[in-house]
Amino acid sequence: MDNPLPFTWSPQLNAAPADQIRLLDVQTLDARLQQLAHKRRSLPEHAEIESLTKDLTQVRDLLVAAQTEESDCSREQTKAEQDVDQVRQRANRDQQRLDSGSVTSPKDLENLQREITSLAKRQGDLEDVVLEIMERRESAQERVAELTGRVSSVQSRIDDATSRRDAAFEEFDGETATLTKEREVVSASVPADLLKLYDKLREQQGGVGAARLYQRRCEGCRLELNITEVNEVKKAAPDAVLRCENCRRILVRTSESGL
Ligand SMILES: [Zn+2]
Secondary structure (H helix, E strand, O other): OOOOOOOEEEEEEEOOHHHHHHHHHHHHHHHHHHHHHHHHHOOHHHHHHHHHHHHHHHHHHHHHHHHHHHHHHHHHHHHHHHHHHHHHHHHHHHHHHHHHOOOOOHHHHHHHHHHHHHHHHHHHHHHHHHHHHHHHHHHHHHHHHHHHHHHHHHHHHHHHHHHHHHHHHHHHHHHHHHHHHHHHHHHHOOOHHHHHHHHHHHHHOOOOOEEEEEOOEEOOOOOEOOHHHHHHHHHOOOOEEEEOOOOOOEEEEOOOOOO
């Protein structure tokens, strides 16, 4: 129900002025807790770890590719070396036959010599293939070594950022535990109905449920009370729980309210 007065307060809710002032202490503690939670969430290490983790995934993928290339080359090299070996053995056999003098027909001798020449050429070509594979394998090995170094460097940067984050967490969590305990103690001395209203408003109003009336200004929304409102506040019983007409927060009078 709308109150026709420019300034309203909770009709059923009363609390001793000292209790209302203690509510401001609860508000101060809640603000500090909220600040700590915000700091914890917005630590620069979060973004740092996330970006480094992305880098790590990329570098690891490159490393796996280089390792695969290296092992492919290794297999290719074995195969190419076997090819060279086969040709060499065949050439050796031909050479032995030639040297043994068992081949006497000029035509057979000519064929045998032609085959030995062609096998030598073939062996040379295959040895070039082996060399080419070895070069590729060597550069793959260099890449594996380089990427292994990069993986461990990115990993150690992640470890470093993680331990900085954890150290900050520890500090925040310690401070949060202390403040939470303090809040429990202080809020235990605030009447339950007042605290309930405060908690509800705090949730609705971005973390601020109670504000000081300071120099005729609501410290919750920073709006200055007009003269009519000031007069209403002056008329209100000291234990009436006032609400700011503008932001609806609990408005607490103190000796500095300018009344
Ligand atoms: Zn206000």
